[in-house]
Amino acid sequence: xxxxxxxxxxxxxxxxxxxxxxxxxxxxxxxxxxxxxxxxxxxxxxxxxxx
Amino acid sequence: xxxxxxxxxxxxxxxxxxxxxxxxxxxxxxxxxxxxxxxxxxxxxxxxxxxxxxxxxxxxxxxxxxxxxxxxxxxxxxxxxxxxxxxxxxxxxxxxxxxxxxxxxxxxxxxxxxxxxxxxxxxxxxxxxxxxxxxxxxxxxxxxxxxxxxxxxxxxxxxxxxxxxxxxxxxxxxxxxxxxxxxxxxxxxxxxxxxxxxxxxxxxxxxxxxxxxxxxxxxxxxxxxxxxxxxxxxxxxxxxxx
Numbered sequence: 001x002x003x004x005x006x007x008x009x010x011x012x013x014x015x016x017x018x019x020x021x022x023x024x025x026x027x028x029x030x031x032x033x034x035x036x037x038x039x040x041x042x043x044x045x046x047x048x049x050x051x
Numbered sequence: 052x053x054x055x056x057x058x059x060x061x062x063x064x065x066x067x068x069x070x071x072x073x074x075x076x077x078x079x080x081x082x083x084x085x086x087x088x089x090x091x092x093x094x095x096x097x098x099x100x101x102x103x104x105x106x107x108x109x110x111x112x113x114x115x116x117x118x119x120x121x122x123x124x125x126x127x128x129x130x131x132x133x134x135x136x137x138x139x140x141x142x143x144x145x146x147x148x149x150x151x152x153x154x155x156x157x158x159x160x161x162x163x164x165x166x167x168x169x170x171x172x173x174x175x176x177x178x179x180x181x182x183x184x185x186x187x188x189x190x191x192x193x194x195x196x197x198x199x200x201x202x203x204x205x206x207x208x209x210x211x212x213x214x215x216x217x218x219x220x221x222x223x224x225x226x227x228x229x230x231x232x233x234x235x236x237x238x239x240x241x242x243x244x245x246x247x248x249x250x251x252x253x254x255x256x257x258x259x260x261x262x263x264x265x266x267x268x269x270x271x272x273x274x275x276x277x278x279x280x281x282x283x284x285x286x287x288x289x290x291x292x293x
Contacts, residue, residue: 002091004101007166011101014162015090018108018155022265025151029269033276040283047286 058135060278067271074268082261088254096251105163106247107255111262113156113181113222119149119266120184120212120219123191127209137274139205140281142212143195144273148266150188157181180221187215201281 004011056062089107096103126142129135160178161171172178191211198204247255 002101004104005095007101010162010166011104014105014159015108017158017162018112021151021155021158025148025269026265029148029272029276033272036276036279036283040279040286043283043286043290047290 055133055135058129058133058137060137060282063137064275064278067275071268071271071275074264074271078261078264078268081257081264085254085257085259085261089251089258093251093254099167102163102167103251105159106251107258109156109159109163110255111259112152112159114259115262115266116149116152116156116181116184117219117222118263119145119152120187120215122270123149123212124216124219127212130205131209136201136205136281137278139201139209140277141270141274142208143205144277145266145270146188146192146195148269148273150185150192152262152266153181153185153188157185177222180218183218184215184222187211187218191215 086107090104093104095101123142123145126138126145129138130142157178160181164173165171191208194208194211195204198207
């Protein structure tokens, strides 16, 4: 961990906010992708997948 | 082969499925080293102390926030002119990514501004146009969600995207239009007097590359999800009619 001096709280809070938002964006994107994919596969199995 | 073949959802799914693992791997291979280099291996700056480390998240997120809207503008124009559904869905997929990038830029800028400028916020031309861009992102996402007919939603959101482009353009060039405000000029510039020192520039370029590749990866993932969701809705609607 580098010595951030008197701006430690400033630097760490900026990085924490950014990383949390990025992780949330990636996590939500992957979660929704998996959910929709499963739902589509289930629907295609149910309807025979024609069309 | 014409580029418009990729507007076919089936062709897009095949091609994007092949590109996606490479895009994800490349984004990880640029983003992680860029951020680690910037945070752990760069020295403090004379004027800004250790707060200089915030540029490795602030500048790339702001860059992507503006250019995500530019990508949405191109996709919206393709929808309005050629009526390719994949382009409308790609614009829709990019909006939440751009919105989060705008939010990161606003938050990190405010956190940096408090010790450096003595205030979290100022009605500076660039900051204000960036806030308006964020509101446009919110409005764009809400409009897609509010309209049931997908073609009508694509039409209206495309028009909103054209209007919002003014603010995306302003947030990029506001510091040049108005010689006032707190926000400094570009960190990476051909003007050597304005350009940050190389010791900061190289990890910054790597972080920007990482953010751009992450944006590309997320847009591919989310566009594929939108295409699947559209097909799912069609299948469910057909089942109800039978």
